[in-house]
Amino acid sequence: xxxLVESGGGSVQPGSSLTLSCAASGFNFRESxxxxxxxxxxxxxxxxxxxxxxxxxxxHSDAVRGRFTISRDNxxxxxxxxxxxxxxxxxxxxxxxxxxxxxxxxxPPSSQxxxxxxxx
Numbered sequence: 001x002x003x004l005v006e007s008g009g010g011s012v013q014p015g016s017s018l019t020l021s022c023a024a025s026g027f028n029f030r031e032s033x034x035x036x037x038x039x040x041x042x043x044x045x046x047x048x049x050x051x052x053x054x055x056x057x058x059x060h061s062d063a064v065r066g067r068f069t070i071s072r073d074n075x076x077x078x079x080x081x082x083x084x085x086x087x088x089x090x091x092x093x094x095x096x097x098x099x100x101x102x103x104x105x106x107x108p109p110s111s112q113x114x115x116x117x118x119x120x
Contacts, residue, residue: 002026002110004096009114016086020114022079022096030054030074033099035106036081038092039113046092049081050103059103063089086118 008020020036035050049060049070058070069082079096094116095109 002098004109004111006094006096006111006114009094009116011117011119012086013120014087014118016118017082017084018086018116020081020083020094020096020116022081024077024079024096027098029077033102034070034072034079035097035099035104036068036070036079036094037097037106037109038090038094038116040089040092043092045095045106045108047104047106050099050106051079052102057103083116086116088118088120090116091118092116 003025005023031053033052037045037047039045048064051058051070051072055072060068067085071080093113095111095113097109098107100107
């Protein structure tokens, strides 16, 4: 079955950088557009980035464009999110998920996610 395992979160100060990773298995990863979404405390899911199958097309939300970069390694069935210049507003659980409808229609995540806390 589809399995997505996120890692790389942590507690950091504003202005710091983190790289999140997502290990995928149980489906044809290289043929699946993928997305990162996040859920801040007390709020709903927020789409933040999507990447098409071979990484030739990416799109980021206004909230993260210029600071975050989505990428993938199809040989390793891995998805990444490089996050620079982190802000307290980026504090959230981060999830990777399949893109159901390009570019912003994502499948509700069923994985554990990885927690990012940004505070001074």
